[in-house]
Amino acid sequence: MAAIAQISLGVEDPERAGAFWMEALGYVRRPPRWDGDDWIVIEPPPGVVGAPIAMDTSESPAPELPRIHLDLQTDGDLDAEVARLVGLGAQRVDWPFYPEPGERHPDEVPYVVLADPEGNRFCVAGVH
Structure with a gap:
């Protein structure tokens, strides 16, 4: 295998x-x-x-809607981790597929879509 x-x-x-x-x-x-x-x-x-x-x-160029991407998980505060990654050179992405308020499943962890300095999209999940 x-x-x-x-x-x-x-x-x-x-x-x-x-x-x-x-x-x-x-x-x-x-x-x-x-x-x-x-x-x-x-x-x-x-x-x-x-x-x-x-x-x-x-x-x-990096695709705007990649078929494969990295998912990162933080054990800490999501907002703090996003701020740290943006400080390293990541950029926030205007992602059209975030769940609408009230539509997120209760077990779903909040996430933010970012792009690395090369434009590759990735997600960061954690608790607000």
Whole structure:
């Protein structure tokens, strides 16, 4: 059976994207595989569970409504985490699919849609 080895993000500037995601997730940069290896792969620090993320250079723009995206979960205050991520370079996204007030299921956790500095959309969920 196959397993996910890493998640690859298409980015214009791998250094900028890698720096953002390292700060956002507390990840560390994986050493290059060989001399001249220009791939940036970040991963959880030793002993921490999580999937590595590779920054793959791409010339295509990030889609406004991606079919696949990252979901982040905060154990703390959602608003504080969103403010921290925006301070690192994320941008709020005008997302047309937020549930209307009163339409959210009682068990659904509130979330905010952001874009990383490269325009890749991701969600952050937590408690207000």
